[in-house]
Amino acid sequence: MEIKPTDCDENIIIAYSPTESHRFGRKVIRFNVRHSSWKHLRRTIESQFPELAIVRLPTDRLDLVNAIFKSFRSVYLADTAVEYGINLRNSEAKANGVRTVSKVIKAEERHLQDLDHLVSRSFFGYRNHYAANSDLPDFDLTLAYREWTRSCVWSSEKTCFMFYSESDVCGFFAADTKGKHFRGLLSGVLPEYRRRGVFKEMIRTVKVAFLAEGASHIVTRVLLENDPVHKVLQREGFSIVRRYFTIHINLRIPHITPPSRRWGRVLASLGQEPRHKKARLSDYGLRLDRFYSADPR
Numbered sequence: 001m002e003i004k005p006t007d008c009d010e011n012i013i014i015a016y017s018p019t020e021s022h023r024f025g026r027k028v029i030r031f032n033v034r035h036s037s038w039k040h041l042r043r044t045i046e047s048q049f050p051e052l053a054i055v056r057l058p059t060d061r062l063d064l065v066n067a068i069f070k071s072f073r074s075v076y077l078a079d080t081a082v083e084y085g086i087n088l089r090n091s092e093a094k095a096n097g098v099r100t101v102s103k104v105i106k107a108e109e110r111h112l113q114d115l116d117h118l119v120s121r122s123f124f125g126y127r128n129h130y131a132a133n134s135d136l137p138d139f140d141l142t143l144a145y146r147e148w149t150r151s152c153v154w155s156s157e158k159t160c161f162m163f164y165s166e167s168d169v170c171g172f173f174a175a176d177t178k179g180k181h182f183r184g185l186l187s188g189v190l191p192e193y194r195r196r197g198v199f200k201e202m203i204r205t206v207k208v209a210f211l212a213e214g215a216s217h218i219v220t221r222v223l224l225e226n227d228p229v230h231k232v233l234q235r236e237g238f239s240i241v242r243r244y245f246t247i248h249i250n251l252r253i254p255h256i257t258p259p260s261r262r263w264g265r266v267l268a269s270l271g272q273e274p275r276h277k278k279a280r281l282s283d284y285g286l287r288l289d290r291f292y293s294a295d296p297r
């Protein structure tokens with residue numbers, strides 16, 4: 001999922017999501033909140049004119065969660081995730097005992113077909129935070145994840161490993177490998193190879209390979225309910241860095257006929273290219289919670 005940081009203060013990182021905006025036909029903006037007052041968060045959301053705001057908040061900020069639910073009409077608590085991290089320099093490298101994985105390669109252009117197959121089958125039936133938002137049209141998540149892993153093969157700042165059992169491919173691990181803190185993005189094991197320790201072997205291999213490539217740390221994000229991943233990461237020396245909620249706020253304006261020229265100006269300002277980039281809804285005497293989706297609930 002490609003994102004473009006548009007703005008950043010220490011406490012809220014704002015990123016425009018071109019891929020998702022295109023996929024859903026609405027302006028998707030992410031807000032990763034570390035610390036913020038409600039007033040500041042609200043003002044920050046308003047300043048970007050999103051049609052779908054995806055807000056990530058520490059799980060101990062229930063005050064902000066409550067304020068969001070109170071202020072906007074169409075809000076979904078879409079997932080809860082845990083971020084793990086490990087300092088590779090303080091971590092022991094464990095040898096793989098009984099092995100299912102016999103070979104690992106870095107995926108290249110010529111492996112894309114096998115990689116597509118791996119990703120589609122590993123993530124078949126998987127649901128992420130977009131599935132929780134019923135205001136969004138259905139889409140094929142495996143297709144999105146295929147695009148994402150392909151982009152990791154093409155980018156010089158990303159790496160995608162493919163793991164084989166004998167001659168058959170069985171798993172993959174894609175990561176952002178710039179800087180010293182490498183970030184695990186997406187990984188999976190084919191259903192017929194699950195519960196045989198493949199993921200554990202993958203993590204052990206990745207730790208050694210990334211240390212050799214100059215990483216000091218690996219961080220990765222996992223959904224709260226994904227027990228096998230928590231189990232393996234904890235056993236392999238990762239510890240929890242933070243926990244956070246993903247909240248979707250639908251702010252798309254449905255079918256409004258502007259009753260006046262002033263309304264027309266306001267609506268125009270909410271399009272992809274606001275005429276005054278710095279303008280806020282409050283500049284027009286309006287509050288954001290008057291704009292909500294056509295969702296009847």
Ligand SMILES: CC(C)(COP(=O)(O)OP(=O)(O)OC[C@H]1O[C@@H](n2cnc3c(N)ncnc32)[C@H](O)[C@@H]1OP(=O)(O)O)[C@@H](O)C(=O)NCCC(=O)NCCS
Binds near residue numbers: 201222
């Ligand atoms: C999550 C996933 C990678 C785990 O792969 P795996 O090779 O089966 O994992 P392992 O065999 O190393 O198992 C790790 C532990 O979890 C347990 N486990 C695996 N699948 C399980 C399941 N469905 N339910 C309960 N426990 C499970 C294993 O038994 C093992 O525990 P144990 O050592 O105490 O027996 C795989 O299920 C998968 O690809 N899922 C879909 C995609 C996904 O969730 N990717 C990760 C997030 S990006």
